[in-house]
Amino acid sequence: MTIDHPALQAVLDALAARFNDRLLETRFEKGELSVRVARGDLRPVLAFLRDEQGFNALNDIIGLDNANAPVAGRPRFSVLYQFYKFPDALRLRVVTDAAEDEPLPSITGLYKSADWAEREIFDMFGLRFEGHPGLTRIYLGDDFKGYPLRKEFPLAGE
Amino acid sequence: MIKAPAQPAFLLTQLDKFITWAQKNSLWPLGSGLACCAIEMIATGASHYDMARFGMEVFRPSPRQADLFIVAGTVTNKMAPIIRRLWEQMPDPKWVVAMGNCAVCGGPFPTYAVTQGVDKIIPVDVYIAGCAPTPQALLHGLITLQEKIAKEHPTRVMFKKDVRRDD
Amino acid sequence: MSRELFIFEGLIPLLKAAAVCIYLMIMVIIMVWLERRVVGWLQGRLGPNRVGFQGVLQPIADTVKLLFKENIMQKQADWLLFNIAPIIVLVSALLPFCFIPLGDSIPFKNYTFTFWVAESPVGLLLILGLSSLSVFALVFGGWGSNSKYPLLGGLRAVIQILSYEIPIGLAMLAVIFYSQSLNMVDIVQKQAVTGWNIGKWPLIVPFVIFWICAVAETNRAPFDLPEAESELVAGFHTEYSGIKFAFFFMAEYTHMVLASSLAVVLFFGGWLAPFSQVKALAWLHPFPGAGVFWYFFKIMCFLYLYIWIRGTFPRYRFDELIKLAWKWMVPLALLNIFIVALVRLHS
């Protein structure tokens, strides 16, 4: 896929060369490149991006509940990882999908700032991250039942 | 409620006046702020609006020495038991001011995590509206509280057996 | 027992003791008002001015309110220690004042009325001993309330006051080389003859040491770690409410007055008017009782200095505080004793 952003184009080509068929989908809109990979090979892709491509900072992990606009064949939740390359200000977004009960690989090993972000996603969506040092609720009390940011959860709570 | 005796004895009304004069002129707020309203509370305590003129600038960090609890900010469900315990730790003649819409009625957050109003957990004396009420609004609320204290009758409570110790 | 003896030796000292206590309570009230106004003025705000004329009744309102507060004591707090702490801290603050000359003496026909309660040959030692009783109160208060922050506050108080007791003692020793007597009245009368102690060059460094240690002993301004608000909530008096807290409050101010009076008596010639030898300036000390006003004026200068320091300096960290005491104050004081001894030897 050709994009009119030379630096990101180089990254995309390296990625495509390395994981050619496992990049399920790449999108480049509004100047932002986002790559979708399956849950299984999330860690190798991120390790590759961090070590070879120099994306050394994890900016944010965003959880999405696509219950209102379900895409056939794709699980309900998707998790977006927003990355940074420090000196030359490159941004990249890696997207994976997960159903309710499928645990995602935790990336606290690669990035230390992932610790609380993953706990927040567990707190809000109920997605489990295997390999996370202490996966407990970060905002709500432990006695809170339900996961608030799911679409079926009412705004004012049960 | 405390049953007011038929005709308050003259001596006690003067004593009431003196005690309430002292209590209303030396309200030491608890140095606790929750959210945006806390910044406006500090701005009221700072130089421009100066709560110190009314003798209130001593923000006591420990609830034991505070007698005014300004609930400044959003009371969330996780924070509610702690607010309740703070209120219980304060010695007896204590007053509560609910500052800002969040403390008064949950404000702009009708969500699962917010207690819709601090009067669900502790009795409130003065409600101050505004989303981050301006320091003038807070001062007006505090002066209203002072007027309310001036009308109280502490001596009637003082000589009655302390009911709380029984329950 | 003859009537004069009863009156002059029994009744009047008793009245004088009561007068000193009342004097100190008034000083506390003045200090509370002064502190809140001066710190307010330093920070560009007005300070209490609604209660009485310019907020003069504010301290009275505070004390009366604290009087009528509920007295809370934790169930698991140690009953004895918790309740004895405020008493010791106030007693250890009031007792030393019976040896401090608050003014000179007025001679009547057969009785000279003196402005000090008692005059003992070892006045300075007694004052030092009595005032360091307050360490017990801080520890009892901190440990007795059986909760974490007071415990830390109490520990800090012990270490701080003990390590600043030594340099303050050495600084006083330097003064005694000149006054050659521990009797406070002699110290002042000696200064009447030889001029104020601060005028003698070997005593300037001891004054600086004395003042820094005095600020540290009373847990004030840069050294207010035992009740550091930002770290230990309210330090050792976190658990105290109502009148017990008022005792701690009053004791702190009384300790400040004590430290200022010591500084005034030891270095700035207690009740002496400035330039007392110059005949032309005799009008500065018109009648025998005028020493009281000079003493009061000098104390107020030092108390203002306390508040000024509180408004400007940040707070020391604990290990810096102890390093300051042991690495700077104590060696400096010892060296100065050596110098003063040499100077006194030759003169």
Next chain:
Amino acid sequence: MPYKHIEISMGPQHPSTHGVLQLKVTADNEVVLNVEPVIGYLHRGMEKLWEHRTYPQIVPLTDRLDYLGAILNNLAYVLAVEKLAGIEVPKRAQYIRVILAELQRVASHLAWIGFNANDIGAMSVLLYGFIEREGLLDLFEEYCGARLTVHGLRIGGVPHDLTPKVCELIRGVVTSVPRRLADIEALLSENRIWKHRTVGIGRIAPAEAIQYGLTGPALRAAGVRWDIRKNIPYSSYEDFDFDVPLGTHSDVYDRYLVRMAEMRQSLRIITQALDRLPAGEVRAKVPRLLKIPPGEVFLSVEAAKGELGFYIKSNGTDKPERVKMKAPSFINMQCFEKMCQGHLIADLVAILGSLDIVLGEIDK
């Protein structure tokens, strides 16, 4: 009796935790062994609430996130919506936004120096900082109508043009803030006690800071040249020249120096923007009922505390499908424990102050 370390909970109500943050500290007689921050006491469920509000309704809600830098939050959200909807903001509105954003940064830093100095004991600096901040709040009240939660920007531009009175207030602020900064620096910068309390405290290596995702003045104090206004310019920041202050030792003292220098740079930007204010209207044509076709965007802005980002996913209706906020304090707070290793409890308070965290932003 086995020797037990003391566990202190610098609990949700503590004079120097800047709001409702709980720090579970295990200390060996004041030497901190480990710190476990517990957050969530101010979680108001913002992101759930945003899914039930239209795009313009969310702007005032973003004021309540970092309540010391309301306009900076608005700017981040509004820019993200404009990028998503493809709205072109007129040049004059961009300049006014830069002026308001930099004024808000100065107000936020003034509040920060007050809180940080007050935690370390210099309480007069808190009052001086707030006196100066009142000047800025009067300006916000004149322009936006509110002091703290100002709702100062709109999608597509700014509410209205700068009136002469506001310009005059801005000139007043630009002259009076440097004088006050000089007072504060005279009180603190060369003060031995201040230096004892801040030099060499809370160090973090630059590489590790990046690893933890630290951003903002704390990262620049580590010597990493990263300021989004320079690296990824937005809202015509490229027209102004200002330099990015950097620290060398990455301790509490350097963060203090960086923030004080940053205030002066902000004033430089404000004067340049005010002098070169282009003509034109102040607001793009935005339909009252804004419907944005499906799409997603992530955009971040240099807020006072660090890099503040908004991810917005739209689904064609007038309400966003999902709005996620990347809070700088949330990420900065994670390296707090790393910075506290082996320090005393008193340093804990100084480090927490130097990170300039705001709980409204952490807990959302």
